[in-house]
Amino acid sequence: MPVGLAQRRVSATEFIGRIASARCCAAITVDQKLDAAIDSRAEVLFILRGDGLDMGAAIGRIHDAGKLVAVHLDLIAGLRADRTGVAWLAKSGADAIISSHGQLMAAIKQDGAVAIQRLLLVRHNQMRSAVTAISRSGPDIVEVLPGVILPDVVHLLPTENVPVLAGGFIRTESEARAAVAAGAVGVTTSWPPLWDLTIA
Numbered sequence: 001m002p003v004g005l006a007q008r009r010v011s012a013t014e015f016i017g018r019i020a021s022a023r024c025c026a027a028i029t030v031d032q033k034l035d036a037a038i039d040s041r042a043e044v045l046f047i048l049r050g051d052g053l054d055m056g057a058a059i060g061r062i063h064d065a066g067k068l069v070a071v072h073l074d075l076i077a078g079l080r081a082d083r084t085g086v087a088w089l090a091k092s093g094a095d096a097i098i099s100s101h102g103q104l105m106a107a108i109k110q111d112g113a114v115a116i117q118r119l120l121l122v123r124h125n126q127m128r129s130a131v132t133a134i135s136r137s138g139p140d141i142v143e144v145l146p147g148v149i150l151p152d153v154v155h156l157l158p159t160e161n162v163p164v165l166a167g168g169f170i171r172t173e174s175e176a177r178a179a180v181a182a183g184a185v186g187v188t189t190s191w192p193p194l195w196d197l198t199i200a
Helices: 012-021 034-039 052-064 083-091 102-110 124-137 147-156 173-181
Strands: 024-029 044-051 068-072 096-099 114-120 141-145 164-167 186-189
Touching (some): 012 044, 012 141, 034 044, 034 052, 044 052, 052 068, 068 114, 083 102, 096 102, 102 114, 102 124, 114 124, 124 147, 141 147, 147 164, 147 173, 147 186, 173 186
Parallel strands (some): 024 044, 024 186, 068 096, 114 141, 141 164
C-alpha cells in the first residue's frame, strides 16, 4: 500500500504559500539530488522522474522533512497519464500532481491534490491555444516552460486567474529573480545553488 494515505491534504492556497516562502523549488529525480533537496532551503520539491513504485517512500521522506512535494505524472515510469495514474500518486501522498494533459486537472483536484498544468511554449503562436487550454482545464497553478521566457510572455497569460511558476533552463540568480519580478509565484530549478536563494 502506498505511503501517505493518512496524510492531511494541502490546499492550493497552502501549497502556493509554501512556494512563496522559498521561491526556488527543487526539481529532482528520485535517484538524484533527493538528499540535497531535502537538506536545502526549498520548501517544495518537484519530482520530475522516477519509478512509480518508489514514489510512496520518496514522498514519505520529503514529508518527514516537513516539505511538500509535487510529482510529474507524465514522466514517472510505470504510470500512465490517466485517471488511474492520478489516483496512484494521490494515494501515495503527493501534495500536487503535474501534467501537461489539461483533461486530468479535474481528476487531480477530485483526488485531493493540487493540480499543476505544465505548458511547454516553444513557439509564439502556441500562446493563444495555451491560454484557451488553461481556461478550459482550470488548474490550480500553471508551470511555464522554458521558464526563462516568462518575463517576455507573462503579459499574454491569464495570471490574474491562476498563479504561474517558471520552470526549465533557470540556472542563474538573475534569471530566477527576473521570473519572480515578472509575476511568477516561484521557479522550479534543477540547479542546486539556487535552492537556497532568498527572493522576497
